[in-house]
Amino acid sequence: MCGIAGMFSVKPMHPEDGYTLSRMLKTIEHRGPDGEGSYVDAGRGLAMGHTRLSIIDLNTGEQPIHNKDKSLSLTVNGEFYDFKKYRSHAMAEGDRFSCKSDSEIALTLYRKYGKAFVEHLRGEFAFALYDREKDEMLFVRDRFGIRPLFYYNSGETLVYGSEVKAILAHPDVPKRLSRKAALHQLMQTIKPGTSAFEDIVAVEPGHMMVVRKRNGKLETSTRKYWDMNFPEVDARDDMMSEEDHVEKVREKLIESVIFRLEADVPVGCYLSGGIDSCSILGLATGAMQSPVKAFTISFDDDKYDEAHIAKEMSDSMQADQEQINLKAEDLYGDNFIKTVWHAERTFYNTLGVAKYLMSKRVRECGYKTVVTGEGADELFGGYPAFKRDMFLYGLDSERPEERARLQGLLDESNKLFKGAILAENQLKHSAFEELCGFTPSWIQPWMATLELAKPLLSDEAQEEIGDYDPIEGIASKIDPKMLMNRHALDKAQYTWSKCQLEGQILNWGGDRVDMANSMESRPAFLDHHLAEVAMQVPANLRVKGNIEKWVLREAVKGVLPEVLYKREKFAFMAPPAHTSPDKQAKVNELIERFLNPDALRRSELLSPKRTAQFLEDYRKDKDPISLTRKDTLLNHLLCLQILSETFVENPVVSP
Structure with missing residues (x-):
């Protein structure tokens, strides 16, 4: 796991562009504190940078990686699974590798298959590949958008990075929050392919972007190489039995977990009280034939806390469980501000802050990698909103x-x-x-x-x-x-x-808050081989009666305690601010700092008068549903103002 950043221009690079690349990499050194590498071809307008978090091949594997004659150059953020199979095949055909890293197989596959090579890559990744003969750059993002990749294109120069902050470190990139994006941020759901910042966009999940030089300008073309392709209603395979579907899901999930345990460092598991992370822990324990280190979040509100259920699972697997107990002072203040800076977007609940603190504890325990349960709800119909649509339509x-x-x-x-x-x-x-x-x-x-x-x-x-x-x-x-x-x-x-998985679950609930502490999360459910099996499962086996994720429950029944096997989906959220006086007090400190009239006038995003009225209404409100909604909006307002202060008004390299 790493960070990438760089530039590609129709104009030759100037000497100061090397310093610019260094500044860009400095902003994302948290993604890769174990090493830094760069490659500049000034005449071709190329600068590629990489910060490394060493997980596979600890002694070599520095990037950028080149082939023998430097006709191809590569920087990768992420992991390619099943890479040993491709290495073996390539070596049997006479290829040689410069290191033992999984990343290098991208060059081998590109030489063999051309742009169709992406179809052979399995894992979570975002990478840049330069083809010297064609004088073009390829930018590729994994199928679900687990790893981030953004860019700014002036027409003559394209600036890219794993995080927006790396792009903003370039002096020619405007530092301005998009007003349309601000509205999306406040309502929680961002427009796919966008960021919070003007003219900085994302390579979309499952897409490859090719950048070429033509007539003094950069020309970009994008193609989708993968998508969640559910069968049409009249094209489903009705010959498969319930048992067949259960067995296929079990087989592919076990395979996915085993791949994600591949590392040259210890691998742990995130563990909540849901069947997703619990099934991952159970399967990982079976695969490793030994107890696994498990990390659990506990909240100071019984209505939201699942730690007691996670402990039951941990005990059943004899896991070495590490529990982090979070209170109001943990979820607000500086931790809230740091989480916004890392996420580069707003969030509706302080669960993102909790995940940030959890990844910090993981690193303190000497772990760089965990396997997680994100993606199960998306594949198997787990969210309450999915059940509602199933019941209605x-x-x-x-x-x-x-x-x-x-x-x-x-x-x-x-x-x-x-x-x-x-x-x-x-x-x-x-x-x-x-x-x-x-x-x-x-x-x-x-x-x-x-x-x-x-x-x-x-x-x-x-x-x-x-x-x-x-x-x-x-x-x-x-x-x-x-x-x-x-x-x-x-x-x-x-x-x-298409919207919430990438923009929320995998952002402030995943990569951005994990990598904030140089810790790689590997969501085993988001393996495209497993996804393709899940999409074949009929709707009535995903949501069967009142049971969501039925086929998954049956597939992992053997590793779950009965209480988990029978438990209904419970949304994993931190207690909102209105649920206790101490949280109200801590959120009021943030309000006084970021939502005061002077701060609002500086950002020019929010109306001081109407925001003051909203805050007054919020403090008087007693309706729990209305308060929950206003709590989410309050978090977004605070986050938006923090984005403005830390990226636009007074940009900081680290919070």
Whole structure:
């Protein structure tokens, strides 16, 4: 795991560009404190940099990596699994390798298959590859967007980096928060392929971007090499039995976990009270034939805390469990600010801060790598919003009274999270109605938040945005071909995965807060071989009656305690600020610093008057659903102001 940054220009590099590259790498040294490398070809306008976190091949493997005649140069952030198979095949054909790193197989595969080489790569990765003969750069991102990759293109120079802060370190890149993006940030759901910053965009998951020089300008072309392709309703294989589906899921999940245990350093596991991380711990223990180090977060509110269930799983596996107990003073203050700086986006819940502190504890315990459970809900229909859409639109054969019964059970078990992950009332938007035939339940709470958020923007920001509709903007980035003739549950899972998986789960819930402390997380469920099996599972085996992730439960039944096997999905969230006086006191300190009138006037993003009124209404509110929604918006307001201060007004190299 590492960080990459660099430049590609139609103009030759100047001597100071080498210093610029060094500044860029300095901003992401947390991604790779074990080494730094760079390669500059001034005449060709090329500068490639790399910061290294050594996990495989500790003694060699420095980057950039070149082939023998330097016609190809490569920098990689991430891991390629099953790389030993490709190395063996290549060596049998006469190829030689300069190191034992997994990264080098990308060069071998590129020489053999050309641009089709990406289809042979398995893992989580974002990388830059320069082809000297063609004088072109390739930028590739893994299928789900587990590893980040951003760029800014002036037309003559493209500046890229694993994190936006590396790009902002270039003197020619404007440092400005996008007003449209600010609205997305406040409502939680960002437009796929964008960042919070003006003209800085992301290479999208499952995409390759090729950059060439033509007529004094940089020409870019992008192609999608992979997507979550659910079968059309009338094209599913009905010959497979329930047992067949369970066995295929089990087989591919075990294979994925085994690959992610490959490292030259110790590998641990994140462990919460859900079946996802618990199944990972169970399978990892079986694969290693020895106890595994497990890391668990505990909150000071019994309604949100799952540590007692995680301990039951840990005890059953005889794991060496490390538990971090978090209170209000941990989740706010400097830790909140640092998490925003690393995430480079806003977040609705301090779970991101908790994950930041957890990765810090992992490193303190001497671990650089953990296997995690992210992605199971996306593949197997685990979120409450998915169940709601299944009950509303995916149970054609069920009687209305049975649908109503299931809906009632869902609403009762998720009362705690209404206003955040479930809307209390059904909402519709024409863009999604046209796209899906319904408005997915997962976006509805953020549509309600949008109604609160948009008036809080400053008059200048609202004028700049004009009549821009962020919901329509999100829908416009989703490929309608992938939704045609699909089941309602497929549509819900697909649209969520295109938006919230990359922009939330894998950002401030994953890579960005883990790598903040130089710690690599490996989400075993997000293996595309497992995903392709999961997408073949019929909807009624993903959500069976009132049981979400049924096929996964059956696949891992043998390693789960009974309480976990039977337990309904419980959203993993930190207690919101309104749930205790000490959290209210800590969040008030952030309010006084970042939401005071002077700070709001400096950022020019929010209206001081309307924000003050929102805060007054928030402090008077007693309704738990309304407070939950306002808590999410309050977090976004604070984060947006922190982004402005630390990246625009007074940029810092580290928080």
